[in-house]
Amino acid sequence: MHPKLAFIFIVFFLLFSILQFPALLNAQIPLTDDLSKISYEFPVEYEIGGITVSVATHFDPLALGNLAGLSIGEKIMIPGDKIADAIRTLWKQGLFDDISIRATSIVENRIFLELALTERPRLSKFSFTGIRKGEADELREKIKLFRGKTISDELFVSTDYKVKEYFIEKGFFNISVNLVREKDPEVQGSEILNIRIKKGKRVKVNDIIVHGNEFFTDKKVRRYLKNTKKKRWWNIFKMSKYIPDNFDSDKSRLISKYNEQGYRDAKTVRDTFYRFDEKTVNVELEIAEGKKFYFRNITWVGNTKHTAEELNTVLGIKKGDVFNQSLLDNRLFMNPNGRDVSSLYLDDGYLFFNLTPVETAVESDSIDLEMRIYEGRQATIRRVTVSGNTKTHDHVVLRELRTRPGQLFSRADIIRSQRELAQLGYFDPEKLSVNPKPNPADGTVDIDYVVEEKSSDQIELSGGYGGNRLIGSLGISFNNFSARNFFKGSAWTPLPAGDGQKISVRAQSTGAYYQSYTLSFTEPWLGGKKPNAFSITGYHTVLTNAKKKSDPLREALYVTGISNGLGKRLKWPDDYFSLYHAVNYQHYKLKNYTSLFSFSNGNSNNIHYSVTLSRNSLDQPLYPRTGSEFAFTVEATPPFSLFRNVDFDTLAASDKYKWIEYHKWKVKVSWFTKIVQNLVLMARLQYGFVGMYNRNYGMSPFEKFVVGGSGLSGISGFVGRDIIPLRGYEEGTLSTTAEGDPIFSRYYLELRYPLSLNPNATIYVHGFLEAGRSWTTFKSFRPFDVKRSAGVGIRMFIFPIGLIGFDFGYGFDTSFDGGGKKWVPHFVIGYSIE
Helix, strand or coil, X not given: CCHXXXXXXXXXXXXXXXXXXXXXXHHCCCCCCEHHHCCCCCCEEEEEEEEEECCCCCCCHHHHHHHHCCCCCCEEEEXXXXXXXXXXXXXXXXXXXXXXXXXXXXXXXXXXXXXXXXXXXXXXXEEEECCCHHXXXXXXXXXXXXXXXXXXXXXXXXXXXXXXXXXXXXXXXXXXXXXXXXXXXXXXXXXXXXXXXXXXXXXXXXXXXXXXXXXXXXXXXXXXXXXXXXXXXCCCCCCCCCCHHHHHHHHHHHHHHHHHCCCCCCEEEEEEEEECCCCEEEEEEEEECCCCCEEEEEEEECCCCCCXXXXXXXXXXXXXXXXXXXXXXXXXXXXXXXXXXXXHHHCCCCCCCEEXXXXXXXXCCEEEEEEEEECCCCCEEEEEEEECXXXXXXXXXXXXXXXXXXXXXXXXXHHHHHHHHHHHCCECHHHCEEEEEEECCCXXXXXXXXXXXXXXXXXXXXXXXXXXXXXXXXEEEEEEECHHHCXXXXXXXXXXXXXXXXXXXXXXXXXXXXXXXXXXXXXXXXXXXCCEEEEEEEEEEEEECCCCCCCCCCCEEEEEEEEEEEEEECCCCCCCEEEEEEEEEEEEEEECCCCCCCCCXXXXXXXXXXXXXXXXXXXXXXXXXXXEEEEEEEEECXXXXXXXXXXXXXCCHHHHCCECCCEEEEEEEEEEEEEECCEEEEEEEEEEEEECXXXXXXXXXXXXXXXXXXXXXXXXXXXXXXXXXXXXXXXXXXXXXXXXXXXXXXXXXXXXXXXXXXXXXXXXXXXXXXXXXXXXXXXXXXXXXXXXXXXXXXXXXXXXXXXXXXXXXXXXXXXXXXXXXXEEEEEEECCCCC
């Protein structure tokens, strides 16, 4: 071939090849294969012309493309990393079982992509088998499964782990979980999950083996492990089970006990557990006690308000005392049993006070401490607010507070204010909080009291059994009433409320044989400026043995009365005291009534004045843990017999007792002590005495004391007797006569533990020891020659019913009617045995 022709042919061939190269590349991309698997030898840039999804899903195709990082109009290299990255991104979502990206068509430089996806099934519903409903409800909160959630391997692993963890925490180490899935025939693409559980038996602790302990014996170490106990048949209050979290808490508690004895470096160096048999495990614990340390020199730096001697007196720690970090912290910052160093400052306005104890020397077994104090300036209260009171008006809350604008800040006043708010009964005492907001720039502080309203009104439809009769009650009490808004229509939601007044209407009956009606009103702040409580009460009671008044054998006693009272809070001896005065009138009408008194027909009048000196420092009313109650009451009528020139020995009883005269003295003291956590010991004693002015007149047939039973006999103080309960005996059987006796004593110990502290359902159980009786004369009075009993019971304050109680008591002695020495049940609704 001629050289020129050959050259032209070669040039033509090269130009043709170059023009055909894109077509050759296009021909290398298969239109139905996964683009992520194409060879990277000849990558080409394309513009995405469209995105489709081959399988129906819950997602929009464009949204899936954006989720994968692909969008129409975007330029990508094929093959290239963009496709691989998009597939990885979709896998991370955990929504699909299979993912591939294909090219459906190529038009010039535009490529159309298809997302070939196999979507994972969704959860339509799930259920548990093999466990109780309560456990299932708790597990639902823990595993957090819901309708529409994607079913994946991670879901199965997580659910299995959380279910096992839940039961292992409860001591079920042999737990097995089987997750069974099946298609839901009603919902396409969904599955039903059944969680089948076999708890097995709870694994208990066979033995606790302790190593390295010298100061504490093995027995004492095991005692401090409060939530990890050996299997013992008598251990009914603490279950023997091994729970790792509880064991960790027990170890911390044990080390704290060592620290309190001066072993500040004590630690657990090793612990383990292993199976002893199929039902039990052994727990081993090794302790390094370290050296016992003592306080040596304590110095104070930065104190100008108080001298070192004053601070050391409050601290109460001397050189040579065993080093106790817990005691040191209590004495410095918050001593539950008395004053602490910080209270000296915080109760005197030094809100910005700071105290830092620093160990300056540790030599041999002795520790020197330097107490570094920053006193700061005194803070003045600028503003006091209350929040959360949706029903109670602000002024009702603010008037109870001991912190007022312009006063110096005082931690003691804040604590006392919280106690006063709890005593109101309008707020949940477990949720009261205080938020001080310091303003260091101007030396002031704003205080916000946070409360949460609870239901305080009470509708009572209740019944009880006492005195061999059923007693029903119907009543309503509005304990946060607003009388000033009574005629304001907009305030009836459903009743005018929020001013702290109390109005109560109550009816009580056993049918036609006993009926009692009571109406009362109380204004706790008469006049609105001072805490002077005004109360007025009216009542009418009927006791009879026959339904029809025409019955010739009918016996009846009618009692009508009214009482006016005025109470005042005192500041001396301290501001927990109060003084209450009352003027009372009662009219007794007897018609053939031979059941109780020394005359059966006639009228008697009782005009008496009573005064009560009381002190109440309880931390809260429903379930008090700390504090005490004291009440001393004197009740007296005028000495009418001194003004009547008659011979009482010959005077008929109906005329003799036309005007009743007596003087009555009562004292009641209660103490509440927190033993540990919410376990509370309550101790109480009561005494009462009725005296006379004139021996010729003698003792009044009314106003004596009747002891025994639950106190629910259907005959209250409104019908001339004081009912003193004493469980384990029948009603009134610890008094010598049905009329009662003029003197009594009662002693009472009760150990309480709460099952629920919800303000709408406060429930606690208790065990009690009681003793008491009444005497006919002061000469025969022997305060410790008493009738004894013991028992157990439960109290439930359920809104809106009120207090429900059941007790089962055993009387150890013979009662005056020949009974006793047996178990006696006491069941009441709407009453408190006090």
